[in-house]
Amino acid sequence: MTDNPLPLRSDRRGTETKRTKRGVARFIRDLLVIFVVALLISFLIKTFLIRSFYIPSGSMETTLLVNDRIIVNQLEPDLIPITRGDVVVFRDPGGWLLPQVPLEQNPVVAAADWVMSAVGLSAPDSNDHLIKRVIGLPGDHVTCCNVLGQMSVNDVPIAEPYVSLPAGETSVSKDDFDIVVPEGSLWVMGDNRYNSKDSRYNTETPGRGFVPVDNVVGRAMVISWPMARWTWLDDYPEVFQGIPTETR
Structure with a gap:
Protein backbone atom coordinates (compact mmCIF):
# COMPACT_ATOMS: atom_id res chain seq x y z
CA MET A 1 0.00 0.00 0.00
CA THR A 2 1.32 3.45 -0.99
CA ASP A 3 1.15 6.26 1.51
CA ASN A 4 -0.03 9.75 0.29
CA PRO A 5 0.92 12.06 3.12
CA LEU A 6 -0.94 15.39 3.28
CA PRO A 7 1.16 18.62 3.00
CA LEU A 8 2.27 19.99 6.29
CA ARG A 9 0.42 23.08 7.53
CA SER A 10 3.66 25.09 7.53
CA ASP A 11 4.15 24.27 3.82
CA ARG A 12 0.67 25.53 3.02
CA ARG A 13 1.33 28.75 4.92
CA GLY A 14 4.59 29.24 3.08
CA THR A 15 2.86 28.80 -0.29
CA GLU A 16 0.12 31.28 0.66
CA THR A 17 2.72 33.81 1.81
CA LYS A 18 4.56 33.56 -1.50
CA ARG A 19 1.30 34.05 -3.42
CA THR A 20 0.44 37.08 -1.30
CA LYS A 21 3.87 38.62 -1.93
CA ARG A 22 3.56 38.01 -5.66
CA GLY A 23 0.10 39.60 -5.64
CA VAL A 24 1.38 42.66 -3.80
CA ALA A 25 4.34 42.95 -6.17
CA ARG A 26 2.03 42.75 -9.21
CA PHE A 27 -0.28 45.34 -7.68
CA ILE A 28 2.62 47.75 -7.09
CA ARG A 29 3.92 47.07 -10.60
CA ASP A 30 0.49 47.80 -12.10
CA LEU A 31 0.22 51.03 -10.09
CA LEU A 32 3.64 52.14 -11.35
CA VAL A 33 2.68 51.35 -14.95
CA ILE A 34 -0.59 53.28 -14.58
CA PHE A 35 1.25 56.22 -13.01
CA VAL A 36 3.89 56.33 -15.76
CA VAL A 37 1.27 56.06 -18.52
CA ALA A 38 -0.86 58.79 -16.89
CA LEU A 39 2.24 60.99 -16.53
CA LEU A 40 3.14 60.43 -20.17
CA ILE A 41 -0.39 61.20 -21.38
CA SER A 42 -0.51 64.34 -19.23
CA PHE A 43 2.88 65.41 -20.56
CA LEU A 44 1.75 64.94 -24.16
CA ILE A 45 -1.49 66.85 -23.49
CA LYS A 46 0.46 69.67 -21.83
CA THR A 47 3.01 69.75 -24.66
CA PHE A 48 0.62 69.67 -27.61
CA LEU A 49 -2.96 70.43 -26.48
CA ILE A 50 -3.53 72.45 -23.31
CA ARG A 51 -1.64 73.84 -20.34
CA GLN A 100 12.94 88.19 -13.64
CA VAL A 101 14.67 87.29 -10.38
CA PRO A 102 15.15 83.48 -10.21
CA LEU A 103 12.71 81.92 -7.76
CA GLU A 104 14.45 80.09 -4.93
CA GLN A 105 12.77 76.86 -3.78
CA ASN A 106 13.83 74.03 -1.52
CA PRO A 107 14.54 70.76 -3.38
CA VAL A 108 11.26 69.09 -2.37
CA VAL A 109 9.08 72.00 -3.50
CA ALA A 110 11.14 72.40 -6.68
CA ALA A 111 10.75 68.69 -7.52
CA ALA A 112 7.00 68.79 -6.89
CA ASP A 113 6.66 71.94 -8.98
CA TRP A 114 8.62 70.31 -11.81
CA VAL A 115 6.33 67.26 -11.82
CA MET A 116 3.21 69.41 -11.73
CA SER A 117 4.52 71.64 -14.52
CA ALA A 118 5.33 68.56 -16.63
CA VAL A 119 1.67 67.53 -16.54
Whole structure:
Protein backbone atom coordinates (compact mmCIF):
# COMPACT_ATOMS: atom_id res chain seq x y z
CA MET A 1 0.00 0.00 0.00
CA THR A 2 1.32 3.45 -0.99
CA ASP A 3 1.15 6.26 1.51
CA ASN A 4 -0.03 9.75 0.29
CA PRO A 5 0.92 12.06 3.12
CA LEU A 6 -0.94 15.39 3.28
CA PRO A 7 1.16 18.62 3.00
CA LEU A 8 2.27 19.99 6.29
CA ARG A 9 0.42 23.08 7.53
CA SER A 10 3.66 25.09 7.53
CA ASP A 11 4.15 24.27 3.82
CA ARG A 12 0.67 25.53 3.02
CA ARG A 13 1.33 28.75 4.92
CA GLY A 14 4.59 29.24 3.08
CA THR A 15 2.86 28.80 -0.29
CA GLU A 16 0.12 31.28 0.66
CA THR A 17 2.72 33.81 1.81
CA LYS A 18 4.56 33.56 -1.50
CA ARG A 19 1.30 34.05 -3.42
CA THR A 20 0.44 37.08 -1.30
CA LYS A 21 3.87 38.62 -1.93
CA ARG A 22 3.56 38.01 -5.66
CA GLY A 23 0.10 39.60 -5.64
CA VAL A 24 1.38 42.66 -3.80
CA ALA A 25 4.34 42.95 -6.17
CA ARG A 26 2.03 42.75 -9.21
CA PHE A 27 -0.28 45.34 -7.68
CA ILE A 28 2.62 47.75 -7.09
CA ARG A 29 3.92 47.07 -10.60
CA ASP A 30 0.49 47.80 -12.10
CA LEU A 31 0.22 51.03 -10.09
CA LEU A 32 3.64 52.14 -11.35
CA VAL A 33 2.68 51.35 -14.95
CA ILE A 34 -0.59 53.28 -14.58
CA PHE A 35 1.25 56.22 -13.01
CA VAL A 36 3.89 56.33 -15.76
CA VAL A 37 1.27 56.06 -18.52
CA ALA A 38 -0.86 58.79 -16.89
CA LEU A 39 2.24 60.99 -16.53
CA LEU A 40 3.14 60.43 -20.17
CA ILE A 41 -0.39 61.20 -21.38
CA SER A 42 -0.51 64.34 -19.23
CA PHE A 43 2.88 65.41 -20.56
CA LEU A 44 1.75 64.94 -24.16
CA ILE A 45 -1.49 66.85 -23.49
CA LYS A 46 0.46 69.67 -21.83
CA THR A 47 3.01 69.75 -24.66
CA PHE A 48 0.62 69.67 -27.61
CA LEU A 49 -2.96 70.43 -26.48
CA ILE A 50 -3.53 72.45 -23.31
CA ARG A 51 -1.64 73.84 -20.34
CA SER A 52 -2.25 75.95 -17.27
CA PHE A 53 -1.10 79.49 -16.48
CA TYR A 54 -1.81 81.86 -13.63
CA ILE A 55 -2.45 85.59 -14.01
CA PRO A 56 0.40 87.61 -12.43
CA SER A 57 -0.92 91.15 -13.05
CA GLY A 58 -4.09 93.22 -13.27
CA SER A 59 -3.76 94.23 -16.93
CA MET A 60 -6.74 92.08 -17.98
CA GLU A 61 -9.13 93.05 -15.19
CA THR A 62 -11.97 92.53 -14.82
CA THR A 63 -11.98 89.72 -17.34
CA LEU A 64 -9.09 88.08 -15.48
CA LEU A 65 -8.00 88.79 -11.91
CA VAL A 66 -4.58 88.43 -10.30
CA ASN A 67 -3.87 84.76 -9.42
CA ASP A 68 -6.68 83.40 -11.58
CA ARG A 69 -5.65 80.14 -13.23
CA ILE A 70 -6.49 79.65 -16.87
CA ILE A 71 -6.45 76.77 -19.33
CA VAL A 72 -4.76 77.61 -22.63
CA ASN A 73 -5.56 75.88 -25.92
CA GLN A 74 -2.19 75.30 -27.61
CA LEU A 75 -3.75 74.27 -30.94
CA GLU A 76 -4.04 77.98 -31.68
CA PRO A 77 -2.36 79.35 -33.74
CA ASP A 78 -0.69 76.27 -35.27
CA LEU A 79 -3.91 74.47 -36.25
CA ILE A 80 -6.63 77.00 -35.41
CA PRO A 81 -6.20 80.56 -36.74
CA ILE A 82 -6.12 83.49 -34.33
CA THR A 83 -9.12 85.80 -34.56
CA ARG A 84 -9.72 89.33 -33.31
CA GLY A 85 -10.97 89.27 -29.74
CA ASP A 86 -9.01 86.16 -28.72
CA VAL A 87 -7.28 86.34 -25.35
CA VAL A 88 -3.81 84.94 -26.02
CA VAL A 89 -0.77 83.98 -23.97
CA PHE A 90 2.54 84.81 -25.61
CA ARG A 91 6.24 84.84 -24.91
CA ASP A 92 7.88 88.23 -24.38
CA PRO A 93 8.78 89.58 -27.86
CA GLY A 94 11.68 91.40 -26.23
CA GLY A 95 11.71 94.31 -23.82
CA TRP A 96 8.10 94.00 -22.60
CA LEU A 97 9.03 92.45 -19.24
CA LEU A 98 11.63 93.43 -16.69
CA PRO A 99 14.36 90.85 -15.95
CA GLN A 100 12.94 88.19 -13.64
CA VAL A 101 14.67 87.29 -10.38
CA PRO A 102 15.15 83.48 -10.21
CA LEU A 103 12.71 81.92 -7.76
CA GLU A 104 14.45 80.09 -4.93
CA GLN A 105 12.77 76.86 -3.78
CA ASN A 106 13.83 74.03 -1.52
CA PRO A 107 14.54 70.76 -3.38
CA VAL A 108 11.26 69.09 -2.37
CA VAL A 109 9.08 72.00 -3.50
CA ALA A 110 11.14 72.40 -6.68
CA ALA A 111 10.75 68.69 -7.52
CA ALA A 112 7.00 68.79 -6.89
CA ASP A 113 6.66 71.94 -8.98
CA TRP A 114 8.62 70.31 -11.81
CA VAL A 115 6.33 67.26 -11.82
CA MET A 116 3.21 69.41 -11.73
CA SER A 117 4.52 71.64 -14.52
CA ALA A 118 5.33 68.56 -16.63
CA VAL A 119 1.67 67.53 -16.54
CA GLY A 120 0.34 71.06 -16.95
CA LEU A 121 -0.95 71.57 -13.40
CA SER A 122 1.62 74.23 -12.52
CA ALA A 123 3.03 77.13 -14.49
CA PRO A 124 6.39 78.21 -13.04
CA ASP A 125 7.09 80.21 -16.20
CA SER A 126 3.92 82.34 -16.02
CA ASN A 127 6.00 85.40 -15.16
CA ASP A 128 7.89 84.95 -18.44
CA HIS A 129 4.69 85.20 -20.49
CA LEU A 130 2.07 87.87 -21.10
CA ILE A 131 -1.66 87.71 -21.72
CA LYS A 132 -3.62 90.26 -23.77
CA ARG A 133 -6.56 90.49 -26.14
CA VAL A 134 -5.93 90.44 -29.89
CA ILE A 135 -7.23 93.63 -31.53
CA GLY A 136 -5.36 93.75 -34.83
CA LEU A 137 -4.44 90.92 -37.21
CA PRO A 138 -1.72 91.12 -39.89
CA GLY A 139 -2.55 93.97 -42.29
CA ASP A 140 -5.15 95.60 -40.03
CA HIS A 141 -5.26 99.38 -39.67
CA VAL A 142 -5.97 100.16 -36.01
CA THR A 143 -6.61 103.70 -34.79
CA CYS A 144 -7.76 105.39 -31.61
CA CYS A 145 -9.65 107.30 -30.66
CA ASN A 146 -12.68 108.83 -32.45
CA VAL A 147 -14.90 111.58 -31.00
CA LEU A 148 -16.80 108.94 -29.02
CA GLY A 149 -13.60 107.56 -27.53
CA GLN A 150 -13.82 104.35 -29.58
CA MET A 151 -11.10 102.42 -31.32
CA SER A 152 -11.46 101.61 -35.03
CA VAL A 153 -10.21 98.58 -36.95
CA ASN A 154 -10.01 99.05 -40.72
CA ASP A 155 -12.10 102.22 -40.38
CA VAL A 156 -14.90 100.40 -38.49
CA PRO A 157 -15.50 101.75 -34.94
CA ILE A 158 -15.94 98.99 -32.36
CA ALA A 159 -17.84 98.98 -29.06
CA GLU A 160 -15.88 96.95 -26.51
CA PRO A 161 -17.97 95.65 -23.57
CA TYR A 162 -14.97 93.87 -21.99
CA VAL A 163 -12.95 97.07 -21.43
CA SER A 164 -12.45 98.34 -17.89
CA LEU A 165 -12.07 102.14 -17.59
CA PRO A 166 -11.49 104.44 -14.63
CA ALA A 167 -14.54 106.25 -13.30
CA GLY A 168 -15.50 109.17 -15.53
CA GLU A 169 -13.37 108.06 -18.50
CA THR A 170 -15.07 107.37 -21.83
CA SER A 171 -12.07 106.91 -24.14
CA VAL A 172 -10.85 103.31 -24.49
CA SER A 173 -7.24 104.47 -24.59
CA LYS A 174 -5.49 107.22 -22.66
CA ASP A 175 -3.22 107.85 -25.67
CA ASP A 176 -4.11 108.08 -29.36
CA PHE A 177 -2.40 105.86 -31.92
CA ASP A 178 -2.57 105.01 -35.62
CA ILE A 179 -0.81 101.82 -36.75
CA VAL A 180 -0.84 99.13 -39.44
CA VAL A 181 -0.05 95.62 -38.21
CA PRO A 182 2.83 94.07 -40.19
CA GLU A 183 2.68 90.62 -41.73
CA GLY A 184 3.11 87.79 -39.23
CA SER A 185 2.33 90.00 -36.23
CA LEU A 186 -0.51 91.03 -33.89
CA TRP A 187 -1.59 94.20 -32.09
CA VAL A 188 -2.67 93.29 -28.56
CA MET A 189 -4.18 95.27 -25.69
CA GLY A 190 -5.20 94.62 -22.11
CA ASP A 191 -8.84 94.91 -21.06
CA ASN A 192 -7.77 97.15 -18.17
CA ARG A 193 -6.91 99.87 -20.67
CA TYR A 194 -5.49 102.47 -18.28
CA ASN A 195 -3.34 99.90 -16.48
CA SER A 196 -1.88 97.72 -19.22
CA LYS A 197 1.62 97.90 -20.68
CA ASP A 198 0.53 96.46 -24.02
CA SER A 199 1.31 97.12 -27.70
CA ARG A 200 0.68 100.85 -27.25
CA TYR A 201 3.49 101.24 -24.73
CA ASN A 202 6.12 98.96 -26.24
CA THR A 203 6.72 100.82 -29.49
CA GLU A 204 10.33 101.53 -28.44
CA THR A 205 11.13 97.81 -28.17
CA PRO A 206 12.74 95.87 -31.05
CA GLY A 207 9.31 94.65 -32.22
CA ARG A 208 7.81 98.19 -32.07
CA GLY A 209 4.91 96.91 -29.97
CA PHE A 210 3.84 94.15 -32.34
CA VAL A 211 3.72 90.52 -31.21
CA PRO A 212 4.98 87.88 -33.65
CA VAL A 213 2.37 85.18 -34.23
CA ASP A 214 5.15 82.65 -33.62
CA ASN A 215 5.41 83.92 -30.03
CA VAL A 216 1.82 82.96 -29.24
CA VAL A 217 1.62 79.94 -26.92
CA GLY A 218 -2.14 79.57 -27.26
CA ARG A 219 -5.59 81.01 -26.63
CA ALA A 220 -6.94 81.27 -23.08
CA MET A 221 -10.25 79.44 -23.14
CA VAL A 222 -11.41 79.00 -19.53
CA ILE A 223 -10.79 80.23 -15.99
CA SER A 224 -10.14 77.01 -14.08
CA TRP A 225 -9.44 78.38 -10.58
CA PRO A 226 -10.80 79.57 -8.23
CA MET A 227 -13.92 77.48 -8.77
CA ALA A 228 -16.17 80.45 -7.99
CA ARG A 229 -14.81 82.15 -11.12
CA TRP A 230 -15.01 79.15 -13.44
CA THR A 231 -16.13 80.43 -16.84
CA TRP A 232 -15.40 80.22 -20.56
CA LEU A 233 -13.54 83.23 -21.92
CA ASP A 234 -15.45 85.01 -24.66
CA ASP A 235 -13.73 86.30 -27.79
CA TYR A 236 -16.71 88.61 -28.52
CA PRO A 237 -17.12 87.86 -32.24
CA GLU A 238 -20.04 90.32 -32.43
CA VAL A 239 -17.65 93.19 -31.59
CA PHE A 240 -15.55 92.52 -34.68
CA GLN A 241 -18.32 91.57 -37.10
CA GLY A 242 -18.33 93.44 -40.36
CA ILE A 243 -14.66 94.45 -40.23
CA PRO A 244 -13.16 94.06 -43.72
CA THR A 245 -9.82 92.35 -44.22
CA GLU A 246 -7.09 94.82 -45.08
CA THR A 247 -4.64 94.06 -47.86
CA ARG A 248 -2.01 96.66 -47.02
